[in-house]
Amino acid sequence: MEKFEKLTSVAAPLPIANVDTDMIIPARYLKTIKRTGLGEGLFANMRFKEDGSDNEEFVLNQPAYKDAQILVAGNNFGCGSSREHAPWALMDYGIKCVISTDFADIFYNNSFKNGMLLIKVGPEELDMLMDDAERGANATVTVDLEAQEITGPDGGVVRFEIDAFRKHCLLNGLDDIGLTMEKEDKIASFEESHKAAQPWL
């Protein structure tokens, strides 16, 4: 997994609440057996018109946001399906960080396991960052994971909280499975006592 330390980029505003994973990546794109290439389906139903051409009104199609690596979105981003294709699509497209007031649980987990940073901020801070994002190409935002700070285009700083374990894994690009396997003794001994307690399983 790639490390996430610091990111400076234009931030694209998506002021819609409850952006669900079917919106992020419609089911017809889930037929792949690979993790890569899903960026082409990102927000497909909003990004493209019925004839397949670009919907110029959609934020990521606007010239100012072509290179955005940060998304500022409405509350409860990522609700719905457990498809990890949602963070894969965002990452493959180039989005590395999403800022919102809250995220759906499964999407939250899935994103961190792919090196994407999700930041929860208060409603007023989100309004402020949304305003910053609306300013387009000249307004870059810097996210510093180590310092747990977002710096806006005018130098204003928003502090954010993050779980220490997730931060550690992201900063160091650590793979969960490798970490868990280091606990093999504990797993094996649990397995034995669990089998004794519930032999029917």
Next chain:
Amino acid sequence: MSAPKTLFDKIWDAHLIDESDDGTCLIFIDRHIVHEVTSPQAFEGLRTAGRKVRRPDLTLAVPDHNVPTSDRAAGIDDEESRIQVETLDNNCRDFGLQIFGMDDIRQGICHVIGPEQGFTLPGTTLICGDSHTATHGAFGSLSFGVGTSEVEHVLATQTMIQRKSKNMRVTVDGELPLGVTAKDMILAIIGEIGTAGGTGCVIEFAGEAIRSLSMEGRMTVCNMTIEGGARAGLIAPDETTFEYLKGRPMAPKGGAWETAAEYWKTLKSDEGAKYDIEVTLKAEDIVPQVTWGTSPEDVVPITGAVPDPSDESDDARRNKMERSLEYMGLEPGTAMRDVRIDRMFIGSCTNSRIEDLRAAAEVAQKAIDTGRKVAGHVDAMVVPGSGLVKAQAEEEGLDRIFIEAGFDWREPGCSMCLAMNADKLTPGERCASTSNRNFEGRQGPGGRTHLVSPAMAAAAAIAGHLTDIRDLD
């Protein structure tokens, strides 16, 4: 004496392997169901790292999302779908996992076959790479829907890294009125708590109305826990649970059954257990529900009307409503009963079990008895949840009732719950659906979904518009 525990606390504690100082926990997973959509990248990850499946004996695989629900003799037309299903077959062969393939009568939707086989058991932890894994909570199984990284993690280690969720309890007191079902109950609950109401929580469903539900009804309720944003749903196991499970192929037998049942009886929340959030509803207040918008929380009684965004004072919510109504092609103030439909879908992991089909068939039979059929402009499909559900329905003659009344009787699978196989809505088509999500494009790009119970769906198909099941007699 130790502090009183909730059902969730008890199952969690019985599976806790390790807890770090910061509260990150490692828990053991007893059951893992794998399907074709969220697993290929996980198996690929195992191969790349040279890892094995740690406990093939605790893992069961089935293809469901991509399988056609028409005649399968010719295989799958769509190449990508076919590759995904074949990839699951190959992975199961390579890693030594049991699979119910497309031509196996036990094949079906992963959340239908787990309980049907007795693979899902009380007091277990269960995961699947699908958000509707919450379904299995109906058995008092702590069941999490996860993404592909976690599928890979469980395949490799049989464990999951997680912080403990909060305890939430939703109590539904009293008795459901006639014509009101488990589906109406869960839609009403989501309407009450909102689509993010359960975020960070495991919801225990309790109260007389929950206890009175059959296992099928309980599965419908737990299935949609995720639409309320919760990590999992739980219902304490009781005699209804044990009666359903006894004799199932993978359930314990003989002496093991007796020992297990003794333990399962202890799986209920202690008196005085603490919940972080409590919500109470009265069953008698619930009427048949229908969604009007593009989130499961956008729900009204069938007797109600499409809401007016101008009545909403909160900007963000008003914008969301306007966007939903534009997508749904609905005018504020329209009576829900006047909304004409083009399609009807009975199926999905929410409502495709035998009891759901019986409820819909009863409506179909009434139509036949009064000389009616599915409305001429409506295409109505009924998709059983598994090969075994289909066989049982056919044994009971339900298929003949459906066919006589003008419904299309199909092969088992996820079907039109999500636009991933051949069954989908075309842009602008409006569907009364027993599935779980009315998101934009969920049943096909531009498709418009109204979530309802199986009986309400069947009644809508016959009337040609959304209708109150209670008006049918």
